[in-house]
Amino acid sequence: MSGTYSGGVTADIAPEPRSLPVRSTSRGVRVTWWYTASAIMFFELTLVLTWAATVRAGGFDILPTWAVLIGGLLWCGSTVPLILAYRHRTGEPTAVQWRIIALPISTAIAYGVFAFALSGLGLLLVVPLAQTLQLLDWPRSVRLRMVLAVTALLVCLWIVDAHAVDDGSLDITAGYFPVGFLSSGLPVMTVLSLWWWDVLIALDRARVSEARLAATQERLSVATDVHDLQGHHLQVIALQLELTERLLRSDPDAALEQLKAARVSVDEARQGTRDLATRFRSVPLRDELANARDLLRAAGIVAENVVDSDVNGAPASVFGPVIRETTTNVLRHGGGKHTTLTLQRAGDFWRYEITNDTDAAVPTPAREGTGLDGIARRAEEAGGELEIVRGESEFTVIVTVPVAAQ
Amino acid sequence: MIRVLIADDEGMIRSALAALLRLEGDIDVIAECSDGLQAVAEAERLLPDVCLLDLEMPGMDGVEVAEKLRRTVATRFVIVTRHARPGVLRRALAAGVSGFLPKSREAGEVAAVIRQVAAGGRYIDPEIAADALSDERCPLTIRELDVLRLGQHGETTAQIARALNLAPGTVRNHISLVLTKLSVDTRQQAVIMAKERGWI
Numbered sequence: 001m002s003g004t005y006s007g008g009v010t011a012d013i014a015p016e017p018r019s020l021p022v023r024s025t026s027r028g029v030r031v032t033w034w035y036t037a038s039a040i041m042f043f044e045l046t047l048v049l050t051w052a053a054t055v056r057a058g059g060f061d062i063l064p065t066w067a068v069l070i071g072g073l074l075w076c077g078s079t080v081p082l083i084l085a086y087r088h089r090t091g092e093p094t095a096v097q098w099r100i101i102a103l104p105i106s107t108a109i110a111y112g113v114f115a116f117a118l119s120g121l122g123l124l125l126v127v128p129l130a131q132t133l134q135l136l137d138w139p140r141s142v143r144l145r146m147v148l149a150v151t152a153l154l155v156c157l158w159i160v161d162a163h164a165v166d167d168g169s170l171d172i173t174a175g176y177f178p179v180g181f182l183s184s185g186l187p188v189m190t191v192l193s194l195w196w197w198d199v200l201i202a203l204d205r206a207r208v209s210e211a212r213l214a215a216t217q218e219r220l221s222v223a224t225d226v227h228d229l230q231g232h233h234l235q236v237i238a239l240q241l242e243l244t245e246r247l248l249r250s251d252p253d254a255a256l257e258q259l260k261a262a263r264v265s266v267d268e269a270r271q272g273t274r275d276l277a278t279r280f281r282s283v284p285l286r287d288e289l290a291n292a293r294d295l296l297r298a299a300g301i302v303a304e305n306v307v308d309s310d311v312n313g314a315p316a317s318v319f320g321p322v323i324r325e326t327t328t329n330v331l332r333h334g335g336g337k338h339t340t341l342t343l344q345r346a347g348d349f350w351r352y353e354i355t356n357d358t359d360a361a362v363p364t365p366a367r368e369g370t371g372l373d374g375i376a377r378r379a380e381e382a383g384g385e386l387e388i389v390r391g392e393s394e395f396t397v398i399v400t401v402p403v404a405a406q
Numbered sequence: 407m408i409r410v411l412i413a414d415d416e417g418m419i420r421s422a423l424a425a426l427l428r429l430e431g432d433i434d435v436i437a438e439c440s441d442g443l444q445a446v447a448e449a450e451r452l453l454p455d456v457c458l459l460d461l462e463m464p465g466m467d468g469v470e471v472a473e474k475l476r477r478t479v480a481t482r483f484v485i486v487t488r489h490a491r492p493g494v495l496r497r498a499l500a501a502g503v504s505g506f507l508p509k510s511r512e513a514g515e516v517a518a519v520i521r522q523v524a525a526g527g528r529y530i531d532p533e534i535a536a537d538a539l540s541d542e543r544c545p546l547t548i549r550e551l552d553v554l555r556l557g558q559h560g561e562t563t564a565q566i567a568r569a570l571n572l573a574p575g576t577v578r579n580h581i582s583l584v585l586t587k588l589s590v591d592t593r594q595q596a597v598i599m600a601k602e603r604g605w606i
Contacts, residue, residue, distance in 0.1 A: 027586075270510050278537070287543045295538055298499035298604075299528070320540075328535040331499075332528055371532070 029204050036197045037083050040190055044079065044131065047182050048072030054179045055119050064118045071111045075128050078107035082135035086194065089137045101136060108132040120164070122157040123183040130154065134190045147191045154184035225276055233269035237262050284312045285319055289341055292327040296339050299331055301356075306342040314343060314350045318382045318401050325371045326354045326397050348403050349384070355396040375399065408524045411437040411452065413445035413471065414460035414486075419509070423458075426513035433517055442466025449475050456520050460509075461487035461494065469494065473501040482523045486516070487534075493603035495530070495538040500604075507531040544605045545587045553580045555606045558597045 052069040056062075082104050085097075108128040116125035130150045138146065158180035165176050240262040247255035283291070289305050296303035323341075330339050339356040375397070376386040384401030410433055414420040417440065424435045436452055439445040442463045449457055449471075457475065459468035466474075472483040484505035485498050498506055504523045507516070508531055519529045546554070549570075556566045563581070567574040581593055590596050600606045 267510070274533070278540075283540050283542060288539050290543060291539045291541050295496055295499060295535070298496040300499075324536045324539050325532070327539060328530055328532050331530045331535065 029200065032200055033087055033197065036193050037087070040083060040135075040193050041076065041080070043186055043189055044076045045073075047127070047186055048076060050179055050182055051115065051119075051124060054121075054176065058119070060118070068115055068118060068124075071114055075107055075111040075132075078104040079132055079135055082132065086135060086137065086197075104132050104135075105129070121161050121179075123154060123161055123180065126154060126157060127183045127186060130187050131190060134187045134194075143191060147187050150187050151184060154187070158184050222276060226273060229272045229276065230269060233265055233272070237265045237269075240265060282316070282320070285314055285316050285323070285343065286311050288316075288320060288323050289343060292323055292341060295327065296330060301330070301339050302337060303339045303341070306340065306344065308344045310345070311343050314345075315382060315401060318378055318384070319343065319350070319352055319399070321378060322352060322375050322399050325375055329371060329397075330354065330356045345403065346400075349400045350403060352399045353396060355394055357393050358395050372397070407434045408432055408456060408520060409434050409436045409452070409454045410520060411435075411439065411445065411449055411454040411457045411481075413439040413442065413457070413463065413468070415440055415463045416460070420460075423513060423516070427517055427520075429513075430517045433520060442468070442471045445471050446474055449479050449481060453479055454481055455524050456482050456484060458484045458486065458516070458520065461485050461490070469498045469501050469503065472498070472503050476502045484516075484519060484523055484529075486511075490534050490537050491602060492538075492541045493605070495534055496604045505529040506534050508533055541603070544600075544603070546584060546600070546605065550580050550584050550587075551600070551606055553577055554584060554593070554597055554600050557581075557593060558601070558606065560594075 048069065049072075051072060052065050055068050056065040081100060085100055108131070112125045112128040115128075116122065130153075133150070134143070134147060162176060162180065240258050244255045244258040244262070247258060286307060289307055289311070293303045293305050327341075330336065336356040336358055339354065342351070342353040344351055372386070372388065379386045379399050379401060382401045384399060387398040387400075389396040389398070410427065412420055412424050412427075412435055414423070420438055420440070424438050427433045427435050436454055437445075437448040439448050442459075442465050445457065445459065446466070457472070459471050461468040463471075468483075468485045468487075472485070475481065476483075482505075483501075483503045484507070485503050486507055486509050487494070488509045490506075490508070495506055505519045505528065507519060507529065511519075511531070522529050544551075552570060553566055556569050557563075561569075563574050563577050566572075567577045570577070581596075584596050585591065585593070588596050588599055590599060597606070
């Protein structure tokens with residue numbers, strides 16, 4: 001997939017599944033964003049409702065109450081584009097985009113003036129603009145200083161308003177404490193929410209670059225291994241060829257020996273490179289069996305798998321090579337039309353069985369037998385055994401391995 | 407005599423292999439082609455018994471040549487490859503290829519495979535089969551594969567949605583899940599990957 005490997009690179013480490021794609025948590029990040037944005041909107045709406053309730057409780061008519069409420073909703077609406085724009089900020093200083101911020105700021109000012117004119121509360125004059133300003137893309141230090149200054153200002157206004165209420169010069173008798181608390185706390189809560197989002201994004205970026213770094217280091221290390229391996233073999237081959245060149249006239253037989261040795265070296269180099277490239281490749285047994293079935297079907301054979309659900313617990317080091325060898329045999333023989341692969345647990349044994357019908361008309365492959373010997377050896381090493389049943393028109397290979405053996 | 411056509415875009419390998427095969431008494435190399443199109447034309451003209459095709463050729467790869475020729479010419483196909491990509495063996499078997507082996511096998515072995523295939527047998531190299539069995543399984547659901555298949559020629563989301571009786575938004579969701587699962591950036595890349603691996 002992405003070409004990244006997980007796990008270490010030393011040869012003795014067991015193969016591990018490759019890491020998930022780097023973007024796998026992007027959904028979680030997206031959800032967190034909507035959580036953050038809706039929390040901010042929720043604070044704003046709660047505040048507007050509280051204002052409307054306070055105005056109503058203060059003995060105003062129904063009309064000014066509705067005016068404060070609807071104006072407040074408009075103001076909340078005007079902050080939405082700012083919140084959405086915040087999501088995709090880069091963190092780099094950018095030019096002020098008046099096109100986006102002009103309308104929210106003027107809405108906030110207009111609503112503040114309007115609500116102040118109606119209620120006489122200083123907090124209502126300042127909070128809308130104070131909140132809207134928090135949502136702009138400020139550098140971090142500016143934001144911190146600004147939110148502290150704004151909060152201090154709001155607390156002062158709260159005190160001034162509270163005095164006015166106590167003096168009776170304002171016509172509000174009850175419920176001023178929650179309004180004051182919510183109003184002066186809103187900018188701080190907003191900044192905290194945005195900061196939480198910033199932290200999350202920073203962590204996510206770190207995670208992505210860490211995964212990239214790991215992949216790069218992996219690649220570098222594989223490249224070094226390949227370089228060492230190839231370098232070594234090329235040097236050996238060069239020496240063998242040089243010797244061949246010297247021997248060619250004086251001792252043709254010895255020269256021929258050297259040529260053969262050089263070819264063996266070439267083969268070793270190729271095999272070593274292949275081993276490096278496939279070092280981390282391994283799939284669960286269930287997938288391996290499914291691949292085998294697909295291959296057989298592609299070759300025009302009717303293939304079925306009978307597989308237990310906990311089959312991935314079977315010893316892959318034994319059954320993996322066995323599945324590969326037997327599937328290859330069936331593919332090579334050809335002629336057959338049906339194959340069944342079974343891997344099941346029977347009591348204290350894992351039992352693998354592959355059955356295919358045979359066709360006498362098809363020539364026997366050249367190297368038959370060697371594969372089955374290998375399978376028998378592997379099964380014995382794991383304390384199990386190999387059984388071959390040659391029927392009239394069927395050929396069955398059965399490998400049983402005790403469950404405890406790994 | 408087994409009449410053999412060789413197609414490989416690497417001239418050195420092609421001529422060396424042809425020379426080595428001619429040394430075998432019962433094999434006659436009747437054509438050497440440098441790409442897939444030429445291989446198709448020559449095979450249709452000369453009707454060889456066996457076509458020995460390199461997998462990695464520009465324009466038309468070995469499996470595509472086999473797919474095209476199997477309908478028109480009674481011949482057998484052996485594919486050789488330097489590096490078998492995932493899914494390619496399944497694609498080759500489905501295209502009626504009888505032999506599949508790595509390029510690293512020596513000419514004597516290639517000749518043995520040609521004889522076996524010419525006699526009606528099949529030969530799959532164990533190394534290639536082992537690679538194919540350790541392929542990653544397709545991580546996509548049937549619906550997601552449908553979406554990719556119906557959109558493989560650049561159809562719009564709306565067209566795919568209509569063909570599947572789904573809402574365009576649902577199709578877009580499927581596509582975004584596919585892109586995440588395969589970690590690619592565009593639908594086209596996803597289609598190419600799925601085709602290469604034989605998923606669609």
